[in-house]
Amino acid sequence: MIKLTNISKSFGKHEVLHQINLTVEKGEVVVILGPSGSGKTTLLRCINYLEKPNEGQIEIGDFNLDYKQANKKDIHNLRQRSAMVFQHYNLFKHKTVLENVMEGLVVVQKFSTDEAKRKSIEMLEKVGLGTKLDAYPSQLSGGQQQRVGIARALALNPEVILFDEPTSALDPELVGEVLDVIRKIAKEGITMIVVTHEMGFARDVSNHVVFMDEGVIVEEGRPQDIFGAPKEERTKQFLKRITSEWAYSI
Amino acid sequence: MGGQFDIHYVFDFLPKLLSYLHITLLIVAGSILLGLIIGFIVALPRLYNVPILKRVSQVYVSFFRGTPILIQLFLIYYGLPELLKLIHVDTSRTNVLIFVIVTYALHSGAFISEAIRAAVNAVDRGQIEAAYSVGMSGYQALTRIILPQALSISVPILSNLVIANLKDSSLAFTLGAMEMTGKSQTLGSATRHFVETYIALSLIYFVISTVLERIFFYLEARLLRHERQIIEKERSSKRWIGWRKREIARLEKGVDPH
Secondary structure, eight states: OEEEEEEEEEETTEEEEEEEEEEEOTTOEEEEEOOTTSSHHHHHHHHTTSSOOSEEEEEETTEEEEGGGOOHHHHHHHHHHEEEEOTTOOOOTTSOHHHHHHHHHHHTSOOOHHHHHHHHHHHHHHTTOTTOTTOOGGGSOHHHHHHHHHHHHHHTOOSEEEEESTTTTSOHHHHHHHHHHHHHHHHTTOEEEEEOOOHHHHHHHOSEEEEEETTEEEEEEOHHHHHHSOOSHHHHHHHHHHHHHHHHOO | OOSOOOHHHHHHHHHHHHTTHHHHHHHHHHHHHHHHHHHHHHHHHHHTTOHHHHHHHHHHHHHHHHSOHHHHHHIIIIIHHHHHHHTTOOOTTSOHHHHHHHHHHHHHHHHHHHHHHHHHHHSOHHHHHHHHHTTOOHHHIIIIIIHHHHHHHHHHHHHHHHHHHHHHGGGGGGGTOOSHHHHHHHHHHHHSOHHHHHHHHHHHHHHHHHHHHHHHHHHHHHHTTTOHHHHHHHHHHHHHHHHHHHHHHHHHHTOOOO
16 A cells, blocks of 8 residues: 655745645556646656655555655665656666666666566566567667566566656557556556556556646546546546547547 | 988888887876876766865866966976975976876866766766666666766767877977977987978877777777667768769779769
């Protein structure tokens, strides 16, 4: 279980997150929706300590941390429990696909090279890249790069995988292959928090939808409730705008 | 100036000058190695934004980039001993080569620090975040992710520096250092065939520069093997050379290519 309590974050005078409380059950697939600038990516980055909230606590399984008093060891422990899949993949460009996945296992989790290799190959096969082990990221398509990013996160065996708009930087025809992989691992029962604009995906795969706007959680619930019968006016407006955009897309 | 031009002197001088090649290379290698260490140390406060040290490194860099190397040689050779005298260090018996290497090291250190700074900044922020995200420490991210990439980015700049340094080392003769150019002065005075010594000298500098250029080119290609685009560019330039050769052959045969 992951529990966020009273997370607040400001950049200068601008408050991006205002006292966020969120509970995610083990094995849940949470989708965070919201207009740009609503703080959803920042919230995700706080869980991985890529941003430091001004205040708040986080609990992942039996580990908990107060952001105000976090020391290096706490940060390390928090990062061990979460793994991030980035919008722009952020693969290590000077390393091969296999090395990208192995890096964290060998350097951080102190696996032996053989063990790390075996596990990395297994993960890469899971995302359908078993034949690209020795390729460099620059030789792959965006969709393939993102699948390496997913394998890298999976290999670390985290309690939760955080997806930060994993398909936003992709060509439309490559979105499907990445969503298929995410869908596949969602079925394995790994806890996931996904920030996305893919409404179809949110509806199909998630079992918990969170709608954020202007740094607060406006509404959350089961996908059929949020999409079918949103209670809040802002949620209605947002969904209407997104679905009407769909109607015009070619 | 001197006697009748005689090409034989050029061949005569080549081995004599080459026997001082190791001194020239010692200056280059010593100053680049020392310069790398200085450059790395000087780059750090600016990369990590350390308040006062940042200012100091900026002043150092702009001084050594903004004054001629010849003046720096004179300043270090004549000025440094005076300063050291104040703290009772006697340098009158120190080998002139030490002063030369120190000057060139300080000079290239300024350029190297800028190269390192630019190269580190060129590694994208996202990869550093990814490194932190998989749980690496700041030191691990620096040594395993940033520096290897920064190094390959900075190879072309370093290559320029080494070659410039090789040529600049010829100025060391003004302090009486006996490297290749220094030797050429004495050869010229003794035989009164200055032009021949200069021809021999430029041949040697040219060949070494070209060799160094090739070495760095291969080093760059090797370090940047993860960049597909570079390889493609190389291929296309080879293709162009091939086309040019065919075209020249055709023109020589007198066949209209069009």
